[in-house]
Amino acid sequence: MKKNKISKNWIKKQKKDIFVRKSKLEGYRSRAVYKLIEINEKFNLIKNGASILDLGGAPGSWSQYILNNYKNIRLLTIDLKEIESINKAYQLKADFTEIETKNKIKGYFGGKIDILLSDMAENTTGNKNLDVISTTELFKEAIYFSKEILKKKGSFISKIFMGSTFKEIMTLSKEIYEETRVFKPISSRKDSKENFIICRFLR
Ligand SMILES: C[S@@+](CC[C@H](N)C(=O)[O-])C[C@H]1O[C@@H](n2cnc3c(N)ncnc32)[C@H](O)[C@@H]1O
Secondary structure, three states, X not given: OOHHHHHHHHHHHHHHOHHHHHHHHHOOOOOOHHXXXXXXXXXXXXXOOOEEEEEOOOOOXXXXXXXXXXXXXXXXXXXXXXOXXXXXXXXXXXXXXXXXXXXXXXXXXXXXXXXXXXXXXXXXXXXXXXXXXHHHHHHHHHHHHHHHHEEEEEEXXXXXXXXXXXXXXXXXXXXXXXXXXXXXXXXXXOOOOEEEEEEEEEO
């Protein structure tokens, strides 16, 4: 499909999408917020006073939700793109996969944290298998880092794409965590391979 046909279809979809309209009404920067809300309501993850790393956080709706609804949160949001400032969140424009970024994260928190969220994804290419592979690479970077930064009872939540790497994702998650669940929020588009993995309690 040609690029401008893809973007016309995307604009059409956005206009019809109830979650896009809802996010505008509620002042959120992206419809992605409803995925985190659903995950959080189902798994009861975020608590007042938590320290949280939000990877792939631009434009910032997950961070907005956390800061709007919880008190005394220590939050670091990272993205390749600039994130417009959010009250009380520390933002870093950086590539998470670089060692320097990981060192900055450790320096910022200065200890172990409660929750690592990753909604990281590259722009989809139209080639579903390639998209699965690139999202899995980001998932792997995040889960390996979660071993270094999370408290033993911490939670790791990451976007994954269903496809050829699913078995590898599950094996790795079960090796690292005692509890592993896969969840597709209603607000995640039905025609997308997107799902989320919720892992708790480091082994
Ligand atoms: C679906 S968006 C995230 C939406 C966000 N959760 C929100 O609520 O607004 C995915 C983001 O992952 C970011 N991303 C992809 N690769 C990354 C990397 N290596 N390091 C940091 N961010 C990355 C992209 O720039 C993009 O902004």
